[in-house]
Amino acid sequence: MKAICLYFQVHQPFRYRRYRFFDxxxxxxxxxxxxxxxxxxxxxxxCYLPANKLMLDLIKKHKGKFKIAFSITGTALEQFELYAPEVLESFQELAKTGQVEFLAETYSHSLVALKSKELFKEQVDKHSDAMERYFGQRPTVFRNTEMVYSDEIGVAVADMGFKAVLTEGAKHVLGWKSPNFLYCNAINPRLKVLMRNFKLSDDISFRFSNQGWSEYPLTTEKFVRWISHDPKDEIINLFMDYETFGEHQAEETGIFRFMEHLPDTVFKQSAFRFATPSEIADDFQPVSAVSVPNTISWADEERDLTAWLGNEMQQEAFDKVYELKDRMAKVDDEALNKDWNYLQVSDHFYYMSTKFFSDGEVHNYFNPYESPYEAFINFMNVFGDFKLRLNTFVPESELEVKLAVLNKALLEKEEKLKKYELEIAQLQTKKKPKKTTTKPKPASTEAKRKK
Incomplete structure (x- = not known):
């Protein structure tokens, strides 16, 4: 039994405007x-609308044989509701087919797993609630932000009740092993680990339209020969950004035609079937544990965290944000909590990356800033204002406690003064004497005679 696991990441951040120091x-x-x-x-x-239409057509055409999986971040869902509700409806149509699995991740696409187990669980629970609310599925498989994973993160994921996790099949982790098998967590073997075949995934998502690539053009027949090369392989994990279709690879490259014909070619020329991550976790047995003592991701050549935490600017901004976590736990203000979630979105730190060489083009994709330094300054300005607002709810020091008390007293006095001024004005209006007009008395008859 052989299976192809086709998974897509859907994410959009809320980008910040130019926020100046004087703001x-x-x-x-x-x-x-x-x-x-x-x-x-x-x-x-x-991408989203034409790709969803294509996926729906393939599901209907192949009658239960074609299956896919998504994880959609909370920030993407919120933007769909605000700007493109028809996109959300098209994902819901896919969910109704029963052939699409929706995975869990952090709600705001954050790197919180590196900082707080409690906050990590809180964000994952919030995201799972959203998946159940929008798509009628409570996720059983987890995919962390940017496939960030380690043995310890895997234990936290297993403790939350997930049966499987998706991550990168990094060379320095697997060594001589192949990503084309199911593995398990090195500390808690109950957690199954699906590892991305980055070469085959990147052939589609990055190299498909590269005319300088030795394998250009990529056809479905050629691709199916590649995945069928080793008869020992059990699973081919193709994990990629959904924006591969129509955005990273424009429609003119033929990417939609490739996807349209891929299932037919797979069924006709190979022994593979399509399966969702949860089906793979249920149907296959792990061949061994995979040890990941140091955190990995699916980003860049290094497959590590340097895309987000590779320089001092990124590290400072990241640390500053999570210094507030204990104080934010005491806040029940809806607006402040929403801004707190958006502050954690990993894209903000990605924009600060100084990796301009082999991965520079990737880092510039939809980057609203002209330089990483501008991204850092803008973020820290936003952070500075956010912290001021937080101080009004949960003061940071004894001095700020006193200032908050005084500020509250002043605000209360201002409100009382406004109230009293309004009452005085109303009383003055009531007591003000009415103007009366008196007609002049007519002159007497005697007075008229004297005249």
């Missing part, structure tokens, strides 16, 4: 609504 304390709205709507609408038209 701190004066303007608490941080988002570039125009850019967020424009980019979302563009990707919806080029």
């Amino acid at each position: 701190i304390g004066n303007d608490h709205y941080y988002y570039d609504d125009y850019a967020n709507e424009t980019i979302l609408r563009k990707i919806a038209d080029h």
